[in-house]
Amino acid sequence: AQSVTQPDIHITVSEGASLELRCNYSYGATPYLFWYVQSPGQGLQLLLKYFSGDTLVQGIKGFEAEFKRSQSSFNLRKPSVHWSDAAEYFCAVGLRGSQGNLIFGKGTKLSVKP
Amino acid sequence: ETGVTQTPRHLVMGMTNKKSLKCEQHLGHNAMYWYKQSAKKPLELMFVYNFKEQTENNSVPSRFSPECPNSSHLFLHLHTLQPEDSALYLCASSKDKMGTEAFFGQGTRLTVV
Numbered sequence: 001a002q003s004v005t006q007p008d009i010h011i012t013v014s015e016g017a018s019l020e021l022r023c024n025y026s027y028g029a030t031p032y033l034f035w036y037v038q039s040p041g042q043g044l045q046l047l048l049k050y051f052s053g054d055t056l057v058q059g060i061k062g063f064e065a066e067f068k069r070s071q072s073s074f075n076l077r078k079p080s081v082h083w084s085d086a087a088e089y090f091c092a093v094g095l096r097g098s099q100g101n102l103i104f105g106k107g108t109k110l111s112v113k114p
Numbered sequence: 115e116t117g118v119t120q121t122p123r124h125l126v127m128g129m130t131n132k133k134s135l136k137c138e139q140h141l142g143h144n145a146m147y148w149y150k151q152s153a154k155k156p157l158e159l160m161f162v163y164n165f166k167e168q169t170e171n172n173s174v175p176s177r178f179s180p181e182c183p184n185s186s187h188l189f190l191h192l193h194t195l196q197p198e199d200s201a202l203y204l205c206a207s208s209k210d211k212m213g214t215e216a217f218f219g220q221g222t223r224l225t226v227v
Contacts, residue, residue, distance in 0.1 A: 043118070
């Protein structure tokens, strides 16, 4: 069965430090890949997406993600974290084809310390 | 403004009440979804509608009843809920059901007492 794994439940980084959130997926073909962010009590906002082409994807708020087919990974990165980045981050895969609902990981909660 | 609007934002209801959650999208999308988000659990897909037709029901109890009168509106009718149904209910829409990006509303925080 298809699955999405976010191995880190909670990460704390210092403001200004770099960030990498991990995401691995299990699927026989290359899916569509997404990262969403959720602030407390809010809905999910799309940060970036990968459909095809360049494996390094730029998103909003200074985030980027790199698709690595050999590792079935789509890790999210930001060179310098701001306090406002504290939120929960969800990786998701969309399965190409007619049954393509999004499958979400369990999320990684990011805390930012001053 | 996400293009997907959910009302109400917060709802407290008793176990014998009947209430409805509303979702509206102005994005011209054809697919709409209900998700349930509970504490410490992954997002659970509940229902999928594509061109107003329900295409997926992920073993959701009958006390949750969806309705999609047109491609822009989606409702979730609630009756005889249990305390464990307390959660954030998220509505989303997408252009089609082909695994492309979904746009989410801000959710309804439901508390069943």
